[in-house]
Amino acid sequence: MRKLALNDEILMKVEKPARYIGNELNSIVKNPKDVDIRFVMCFPDVYEIGMSHLGIQILYDMFNKREDTWCERVYSPWPDLHKIMKQEHIPLFGLESQEPVKNADFLGITLQYEMCYTNILQVLDLAQIPLLAKDRTEEHPLVIGGGPCTYNPEPIADFFDIFYIGEGEIAYDQMLDLYKNMKAEGAEKREILRAISKMEGLYVPSLYKVTYKEDGTIDAFKPIYEDVPSTVKRQVLVxxxxxxxxxxxxxxxxxxxxxxxxxxxxxxxxxxxxxxxxxxxxxxxxxxxxxxxxxxxxxxxxxxxxxxxxxxxxxxxxxxxxxxxxxxxxxxxxxxxxxxxxxxxxxxxxxxxxxxxxxDIKKSSLTFAPEAGSQRMRDVINKGLTVEDILDGSKQAFLGGWNKVKLYFMLGLPTETEEDMRAIPELANQIAALYYDTVPKEQRVGKCQITLSTSFFVPKPFTPFQWAKMESKDEYLRRAKIVNDHMKEQLNHKSLRYNWHEADVTVLEGVLARGDRKLSSVILHVYEHGGIFDSWSEFFDFDRWMQAFKACGIDIEFYNNRIRPEDEVFPWDFIxxxxxxxxxxxxxxxxxxxxxxxxxxxxxxxxxxxxxxxxxxxxx
Amino acid sequence: MKIRIKFRKWGCMKFIGHLDMLRYFQKAMRRADVDICYSEGFSPHQIMSFAAPLGVGITSDGEYFDIEVHSTKTTREMLSDINAAMVDGVEVTGYVALPDNAKTAMSIVTAADYVLSYKDGYESPFTLEEWKAEILELFTSKDSFPIIKKTKKSEKEVDLKPLVYDFKVIEQNHKPAFYMNVSTGSVDNIKPELLLASIYEKLNINYQEEAIAIHRLDVYAADEKTGKQISLLEMGTVLE
CATH class of the missing domain: 3.30.750.210 (Transcription Regulator spoIIAA)
Known part of the structure; x- marks a missing residue:
């Protein structure tokens, strides 16, 4: 029988021990003696979220189809177990083998959202792997990142040995072959990384040097060696x-x-x-x-x-x-x-x-994502949906028996005016009015329920809005208030409900999404001061982040609150x-x-x- | 047709709680192509009910649930089909047909028996003979065994004596262990560790939960004629 990494006493003490025991149906257990490569794949959030991710399932299957490779999974231990593992110096383990992650050849971490960045450090720390790539030795696994956040990997570049840019189906096989062969020949990590950096789609951050202008923007982003390519090409499964x-x-x-x-x-x-x-x-x-x-x-x-x-x-x-x-x-x-x-x-x-x-029509709701309230704003963001589309769809749905509608919008989009903000509740009111016009009184089951939700827009790399500026936290909340106040003025306001997102997370997402290598120090500072599970509102601490920015001498406004000039070199331009x-x-x-x-x-x-x-x- | 299924659960599967075992078997029924009946409505669910929920951390040789099926193969074939859909740590050991008027397993459970033993790395405070003497004096020879049962809201005195049908010291892996058969089900549900912890308390020794492995052997109902305990599996017939 497999021996579990955690003893009964610990497993009986923590919430949901099933997160840590492995043994799930279709999970793959191999004999370590039969494989050359041990790969541990990590989703740096709690098990239930990580297990829901399709990308890892695809790569897990793909890696394990190789006879020479055993791919396991690991997720962020919940704070209750985190504390115990730190106290008792228990190394983080793969779910399948229950053996320490630090003994693997590769630790792959998928990066799905910026607010998981402190959990990367948590995983490395619990795995007893040095947090900074430069401090790791021959005995540590190669830490490789993948997923949407690698389209600007710079804020976390110091923590990774490699980033895989693009869809995993393409270059991993070649990379594993190369690793295996070089390892068999006794190559050092330094040599392996250099060879990997020459492969399409693989980015080794330590082989590039960034220099900055006086204004803080990037002057040059260049490989250190001539044989290292200056751009990294995204891999695509055609x-x-x-x-x-x-x-x-x-x-x-x-x-x-x-x-x-x-x-x-x-x-x-x-x-x-x-x-x-x-x-x-x-x-x-x-x-x-x-x-x-x-x-x-x-x-x-x-x-x-x-x-x-x-x-x-x-x-x-x-x-x-x-x-x-x-x-x-x-x-x-x-x-x-x-x-x-x-x-x-x-x-x-x-x-x-x-x-x-x-x-069940009575219980379900319709969802529209107009993203903006006014047609002007929707034209700016190139969202094809028109008022007619929304009203036609709603009308058909009301006639079909639905009476709940959810609407998703963004606030803070480029060029947004007060008129655009006010258009959000006005659109919701129009839908509610349509319900009362469409459905005769005797057929109504109570009021209709129109739920409006707004999030604050975060400009992302590799979008047409990558040059755009963000607003301050107070400005975001002011805009949400405009929407809220105007909603209350609507004729059908009793049928409307409005939810808005927290603005402080938005500010951080903005910095981390379009940040540069200097931000590694901030993330490290936050982790070292107790920050984990930042994507969970119960653990997120805005002040802790603000203190970290201050301690590291980094100015949020530089990243968020300026329109970036057309000729600015972005941290992600090398991709x-x-x-x-x-x-x-x-x-x-x-x-x-x-x-x-x-x-x-x-x-x-x-x-x-x-x-x-x-x-x-x-x-x- | 009503079917009763018996399974055992060991190893790391003891950390999978009752509700998750239910979900596990719902999926397993589909994988094994069991022709199970579904309820009506927008989200139909399988007709399935468990006998006596097992606490997290406990292993068992005698777990039960009842299902209803439209059709079935033989017991031997069904065991083989279902076991092909299991993970390591769960094995289906019984599959019997129940009479159409059979009550659900849940409603008829009266007792369950357990072995409580010392885990590796933990030692018993007494030898086998010492334990036998202590249990005889503290429990077997007494007419009553009152304890304070604490619930979330209140504390009340309960006499365990009439709810413990058997209690003896046995030997397992060269260490003393405890066999007990206790009242189980919706009326008087006695957790096995409650009895042992109460004995420890009377002896003024600290009961260490993590030292004791709890293993359920079987679950019983009262025979309608004799009133004697019969295993839930014995109430059905093997399909051949």
Whole structure:
């Protein structure tokens, strides 16, 4: 029997011991003697969140298909266990082997959101691996980062040996082969990293030097050696249909956030919303063939026993074979008593019909993400949705029996005026009025409920808004107040409810999203002063971050509160994301001119993604 | 058709709580293609009910749940199908058909028996013979065994004597261990560690929860005719 890393006394004391014991269905246990490479894959947040992440499931499956590699998983220990592990010097362990992570060859960390950065340090610290890459020796694993935050890895560059830029399906095999061969020849870490840095898609931060101008912006970002490439090219899985996909995903014992089969139907998005990083960095839009999806759906349901299946994509309604897929799933799922969940669907006759089949109308709500209240603002952000779309969809839904609508908006978008802010509750009021006009009194089940939520806009690298400025915390809250006050003035205000996000997290997300290498010291300072689980409001401490900025002499306004000039060198400019900076700049200018850009199916806008040789760019 | 399933649970699976075991078996039923019945409504759920929830940290050879199926193969085939869908640490050991009018396992449970033993690295404060003498004097020879039972809200005195049907000292791995058969179910549910901890208290020694491994052997109902304890599995028939 496997010996657990934690004793019974500890496991009985901590919340949800199932987070730490492994042994889940479809998890993979190999004999360490049979493998050459030990890889530990980490999602730096609590188990239930990390286990819900599709990317790790794909890579876990892909790595373990290699006979010479054993890939395990690890997640952030919850603060209760964190404390015990620190006190008792228990090294962080992989769930499968229950052996220390520090003995692995690689520790891979997926970076899904900026507020997990302190948890990277937590994982390294508990694993007893030096926090700074420069302090690690031959005996420590290579720490490699991947995921959306690596499109600007600079704020965390000091903590990583390598970053993988792009989709994991492409370059990992080659990298592992190279590592194995060099290791067998007795190569040192230094030599291995140098060799890896020459591979496409792999960035070794220690091999680059950044120099700054007097104003704090980057003067030059250059490789230290001539043979190290000056740009790192994003890796793309062009043929989605034949890409690897886990037929037997790991099934947790405790309820994860995603307790269901997840079917990835496409990558990328044709829409080109200017605030959306995912819509840019996953270009071109690539669909998976529907026949393969049907096959995966059946296999995965059988292999997991899940009672629900969900589609994953940035905009499911744009998937060209959606009707065929959904009607297949409806048939199949009815037979097997499986529920279907369909996120990111545009509200129209088709989706309402599907939703009425898979949800209880009385309990469910419609979701629209207009992102901005006024048409002017929506043109700036290139969000195609019009008032007519929203009202038409709502009307059909009201006639179909729905009476709950959720609306998502952003505040603080570039060029936003008070009029744009006030348009948010006005739109909600219009929808509520439509309900009372559409549904006769005798057919109404109480009032309609329109829930408005606003988040504050954070400009992200590799978007047309990467030059934009953010606002201060107080200014954000002032804008939320304008929305709130104006909501109360609406005729149907009793049918409206308004939620807004905390502004202090937004400020930090902004700094970390577009920051540079100097920020490593701030993140380190926060961790050393007790900051972990910053994405959890109960643990997040804004003052701790403010003190860290002060102690490190770093000015938030430099990063957030200025419009960046067109010729500024960004920390992430060394990444060739496939979409050109010229395109981004063109889009930034069109945004300021309130000019809409058509989606990829309507007309190619020449963003550069065509170079990958596949997807929507070659549809016609 | 009503079916009763018996399973055992060991190793790290003792850390999986009751509700998660329920979810685990719901998924396992699908993987094993058990032709289980579903409830009506928008979110149909499997007709499945567990007998006596097992606490976290306890291993067991005798766990039960009842299901309803539209059709079934033989007991041997079903055990093989379901076991092919298990993880390490859970094994299905019984699959029997119940009469149509059978009450749910949950409602008929009256007793369960356990072995409490010292884990590796922990020693018993007494020898086997010393324990036998102490238990005889403190418990077996007495007419009553009053203890204070603490709940979240109140403390009340309970006499454990009539709720403990058997209690003896045995030997396991060359150390003393305790066998007990105690009242279980919705009326008087006695946790096995309560009895042992109470004995420790009377002896004025500190009861260390982490030193004791608790293992459930089986769960029983009262036979309708004789009133004697019968294992829940014995109430059904093997399908051949």
């Amino acid at each position: 043929d989605m249909t034949n890409g690897v996909y886990p037929e037997k995903p790991v099934v947790p014992f405790i309820k994860a956030t995603q307790d269901r089969v997840v079917l990835e139907i496409q990558r990328g998005c044709i829409r080109g919303c200017r605030f959306c990083q995912a819509g840019m960095i996953y270009r071109p839009n690539r669909e998976k063939d529907v026949s393969v999806l049907k096959e995966y759906a059946q296999k995965m349901l059988k292999a997991t026993g899940h009672e629900e299946i969900s589609l994953s994509s940035l905009s499911s309604s744009d998937y060209s074979q959606l009707e065929e897929l959904v009607s297949f799933l409806l048939d199949e799922c009815a037979k097997q008593h499986v529920n279907i969940s369909l996120p990111s669907l545009r509200i129209d006759a088709f989706s309402l019909d599907v939703m009425s089949k898979v949800q 060739d994301v496939g979409v050109t900076k010229e395109f981004m700049l063109r889009e930034w200018k069109r945004a300021l001119g309130k000019t809409v850009t058509p989606n990829c199916r309507m007309r190619c806008s020449g963003c550069g993604a065509k170079q990958y040789g596949g997807g929507v760019c070659y549809e016609n």
